[in-house]
Amino acid sequence: DKDLAPQVLLVGHGSNSCNNPHAAGLDCGACGGQTGEVNVRVLAYLLNQTEVRKGLAEQGITIPDNTKFIAAMHNTTTDDVQLYGGNVDAQLSSWFEQASSLARQERATRLGLTHLNGQALHTAIRNRSKDWSQVRPEWSLANNAAFIVAPRWRTRGVDFDGRAFLHDYDHFEDGDRSLLTLIMTAPMVVANWINLQYYASACDNHVYGSGNKVLHNVVEGAVGVFEGNGGDLRIGLPMQSLHNGEKWMHEPLRLSVYIDAPREAIEGIIDEHQVVADLINNDWLFLYRWGRKGTIERYYQGNWRSAYSSMKDKA
Structure with a gap:
């Protein structure tokens, strides 16, 4: 058996686009074309409840007292990650910011944005997600x-x-x-x-x-x-x-x-x-x-x- 980490992230995913009748095709297939936000937020809330943990312990599933479940959402269009709940660890936020930046740089080639990087690339991708005339906000899967x-x-x-x-x-x-x-x-x-x-x-x-x-x-x-x-x-x-x-x-x-x-x-x-x-x-x-x-x-x-x-x- 392995103990759970002090922080366990439950990360769902979804997209962000405008004027897009096919937006569901960019969201989560396992969620029936919806985002995973509700799933991760509800699950994190339940797993942080003392009574729920007591019930799980009775079934042989032990969650350490110092373990906290954190819900998050990965926007696959912009590669932004939103962490839900207060008192989010600053180091955790920093790691996600770095990962998001690297992911955007990797996607830039397929989006025709290789001439941009850093904040300029981030701004361009966010603008694409809000552009009503953009027929390819992301390449999804x-x-x-x-x-x-x-x-x-x-x-x-x-x-x-x-x-x-x-x-x-x-x-x-x-x-x-x-x-x-x-x-x-x-x-x-x-x-x-x-x-x-x-x-x-x-x-x-x-x-x-x-x-x-x-x-x-x-x-x-x-x-x-x-x-x-x-x-x-x-x-x-x-x-x-x-x-x-x-x-x-x-x-x-x-x-x-x-x-x-x-x-x-x-x-x-x-x-x-x-x-x-x-x-x-x-x-x-x-x-x-x-x-x-x-x-x-x-x-x-x-x-x-x-x-x-x-x-x-x-x-």
Whole structure:
């Protein structure tokens, strides 16, 4: 068992844009197209309550008296992070300011703002989020390609260029595979939803996407959008979420899932959960096992096949 840190951050995410009928597509997929603000604020409040902690202790979950849960929101459009609650540690705020600045600088290339940095870049990105004529306030999850479930040390220092969902997971601390079950039945499934939305919208935008965002007319009651004077509701992502006007910003690939866990644990979860089995057995995603010796095996039609074995490993 490991004690919790004195400060535990619960960070949700959401976006900020104006005149954007597709704003929900920039928010949290796991939250049903909403931001995660309510979730993190309510959870932090509950976990800071003495009575709640007493109840958790009765179930074998001990929260140290000096541990404080702090709710925060990451604005993925501007990379600002808002910390909720009073008496926020100054060092914590400073760390987030530094992280936000680095994240904005990294995003600048895709936004065409490489000539700016520091406060000038921050101001330009904030202005984009408030510009009613801006059809590309952020690139959200365009170009997503992989979902990695492994200890953080295995991916630390690797530049995935924003294309991978990362889960810090150590199977040696998950003897009953309950954590892996949760990951494979919840966030992995949501990541697949997101991936397929981008995949379909990029492969055939006329059928599975919503066409030109500039021509969209919102149907009364926010039911959906028409494109121009067309009479059919449009679904999926608009071209402006996939293409920058000169080139595609999303490469349509089915999600590749890499898991550092024993074969038996992964197979057991597939056998026990039909929704997971359907995604894998019907090739809606590709499942790989990332071994501690550097081997990579693909799970295909109920069997493991070597995919790559020359990767160097630390262990």
